Amino acid sequence: MTAVNDRLDVSANIVPIPNKVPSWQRSYSRRLVAIDFVAVVAAVGLAQWMRFGGLGGEVSTFRSLDYAFVSAGIALLWMAALSINNSRSTRIIGSGAEEYRRVWLATLSVFGGVAILSMLFKLEIARGYLMIALPAGLLFLGLLRWLARKAVIRAREKHGRCITRLLVVGSPSAVRDLTTSLVRDAGSEYEVVGACTPGPAQRARIDVPGFGPIPTFGDESNVVGAVTATNSHAVAVTATERLNGRGIRDLSWELEKLDIDLLVAPGVVDIAGPRLQMRPVAGLPLIHVEKPQYHGAKRFQKRLFDIVFSSAVLVFGLPLLIPIAIVIKLTSRGPVFYRSERIGLDGNPFEMIKFRTMVDGADQMVKDLAARNESQGGVLFKIREDPRVTPFGRLLRKYSIDELPQFINVLKRDMSVVGPRPPLAREVKTYDDYAKRRLLVRPGITGLWQVSGRSDLSWEDSVRLDLFYVENWSMVSDLLIAVKTVKAVFTHSGAY
Structure with a gap:
């Protein structure tokens, strides 16, 4: 293995830059x-x-x-x-x-x-x-x-202001993954401006879908020179075999002279901060990843929240629910409620209740409209201008009012107020072991998918958000999602 302690020779001629904090x-x-x-x-x-x-x-x-x-x-x-x-x-x-x-x-x-x-x-x-x-x-x-x-x-x-310029050190795939994750978060302060990749085979740039090309500046031995060339404010070290623990320590010392922040990405994805605990053992900073919790006090708290919240919505929303039911009955043929079989906790089916927003028999028209499916990934079925939706139903969908009867499902323990999107049986048949973890908790009326784009999300993003919620759910996250849902409903982002 190439000695990593001599990798920063170029730093000898670098004049420390005072106060590099943006x-x-x-x-x-x-x-x-x-x-x-x-x-x-x-x-x-x-x-x-x-x-x-x-x-x-x-x-x-x-x-x-x-x-x-x-x-x-x-x-x-x-x-x-x-x-x-x-x-x-x-x-x-x-x-x-x-x-x-x-x-x-x-x-x-x-x-x-x-x-x-x-x-x-x-x-x-x-x-x-x-x-x-x-x-x-x-x-x-x-x-x-x-x-x-x-x-x-x-x-x-x-x-394009209020940005922290970031240099990434790691393999091309790790650089690509980190950049993609930062691009997903519209509020992220970090902008990747360059990369240092280990190994003798060097490339001029790394192409990241949805972001563009990232210029490279040699391997990990040229980090300090790359920081100066890109005018970076921080360095993120990702998965790399050649830059070991001692090398990262030496790099931190060199960056300290330039007042540059050093970030270390552990390579653990979609794990929330509360599940990560730093445990120093024998001088080594070990990261302990707590197991996801689906039982005990947390589940009791979630169920109590579901009962109180759903009861309040149904009681106080009754003056709105009755007129809606009357208008649906008067404006189109068919029942007031639409009942659809969905897959819930542990893969058990249940009947989800919504206000009917489509013409009667809309489910039988799916095959005829399959060619118009706009959902990325092909698993979901979404059409922005769906001809099956009634005029009044379009208004109900715009503000998600059609989903209010689902609070009855919450009281019946079929669903939760916050959780993954309730899938159809035909969707579950396509799940791999990765996606099946969505079924470890009850599906929700709202969730990360609801406040992050709803129908505008691709299948991959929908799965990723649902799994993040399943792995990291807590009462605090449920409350935050519930608050954000109000904004998503009134802005009707991704609703069609």
């Missing part, structure tokens, strides 16, 4: 300080105004303190906690769940600490004040952070 990250982080300050001040100000009607009021009979000082103190602690928890770190800003998790953790730690101090020193801070400030703060922080994140994503998509 300028957009530094300015965005500074703006977050102002955004957080506005949210925190608004929360404590609203709590004080709603509880006391102004800036006056005493904390307790034990100590005559004005609530203006209490609000100022809580605001300072809150801002400090957000900094201590690295909620504005350039590593996580704009990354979604992890950023919000740190904001929540900082907020809860502040109010937990205030509650403990109030009890220990008998300050008797009004509970109504805290009960207003806490949810208001979480709401304001989450909303303003979300708006800031949307502004960054918009700048990336429309103007």
